[in-house]
């Protein structure tokens with residue numbers, strides 16, 4: 001398997017998995033995509049049913065990662081997906097709320113959000129790839145909560161990797177801050193910036209925009225556009241499908257709360273590989289760029305000033321970075337189309353597919369969409385609690401709300417749980433007038449000693465800090 005860019009780079013020199021693993025964007029600003037999706041024959045699909053999560057993950061991932069010797073890849077996968085880290089041997093267990101309605105639990109990893117499933121693997125893949133190429137990597141990132149902690153828990157203690165994570169001082173929930181700041185690993189640096197999340201993102205842009213500094217200190221990122229993350233997420237669509245069906249003739253619908261389009265893109269890839277997925281139901285919150293696209297064909301990213309701060313904050317995005325990969329497929333995997341669309345985006349602030357052959361492809365792609373608001377979230381959390389006796393988090397509630405609107409009798413609906421409610425206690429209190437349950441390992445989290453460095457929103461100071469603490473090459 002080799003990789004090309006959505007915008008045409010590498011067409012004549014397709015890249016190996018390990019070379020795209022440690023890169024951010026392709027040199028032309030595009031995203032790495034596989035040259036083609038491996039299509040599973042019926043017999044192959046049948047052979048996957050009944051596999052445990054680790055064997056399933058190896059079977060799927062080895063289609064995308066063929067430049068790591070199989071025995072090494074097996075060791076990496078086996079070390080990643082353990083009951084110790086993810087709470088059960090199933091890794092992503094499925095529970096049935098009522099006949100034909102299921103919840104796929106993706107949030108039982110170390111930071112209680114679905115991003116752990118991909119990032120825990122990425123941490124081990126990074127360590128492996130850096131060791132084989134005798135390199136070190138300094139990861140610089142900005143977080144408003146979930147991504148940063150998931151990245152830190154994935155990279156803690158990993159050889160060759162040092163993490164510098166910027167967060168807006170005093171603006172994360174106490175639980176989120178405690179999750180990050182209580183890490184004492186020497187390779188994790190929490191920088192609490194006196195400013196907003198946007199300030200933190202701007203600082204990252206300034207520092208990584210300094211090519212000399214970036215190269216000298218091998219600065220990299222663990223952002224949501226890493227193909228390794230998408231590949232890792234494809235696995236749980238297979239696991240969820242097998243758990244919800246009895247044979248490979250049945251089709252299912254998945255409902256996915258979406259922000260950067262990373263999670264649901266993996267569902268699209270699974271479908272392209274031949275998994276019998278009927279519909280992928282995309283749910284947004286009040287930041288409804290993607291719902292607008294799937295309803296009208298118009299893609300119009302927002303500015304950060306137009307982005308609402310909602311009670312499902314991990315979906316508060318203004319533009320969906322992984323969307324470009326989907327558009328590459330909808331344009332017939334033709335990079336000239338992606339280039340033209342993203343050109344138009346840069347010039348006019350959006351594009352409109354209505355009336356084009358690409359829109360006809362989108363209509364046939366199995367996607368549906370809907371939008372959920374704060375009031376919907378509260379009502380859904382209450383309703384699910386009253387009906388089924390369980391508490392779901394606000395993001396999962398967005399997915400369930402839209403999934404139930406689209407549900408019909410022809411296919412079972414699998415709703416994806418992307419976080420545990422304890423991370424969003426204020427919304428749970430508002431909905432249910434009670435505290436969310438806290439997994440035992442997180443008792444007293446906020447009382448643990450915290451380690452972080454306060455810095456002003458000043459790129460010079462951030463660079464100076466990095467310079468003093470980078471991993472020795």
Ligand SMILES: *Cc1c(COP(=O)(O)O)cnc(C)c1O
Nearest residue numbers: 258259260261262263314418419
């Ligand atoms: C990141 C995140 C999402 C959105 O996932 P995307 O891959 O960005 O679409 C949804 N819910 C939670 C809890 C998240 O952390």
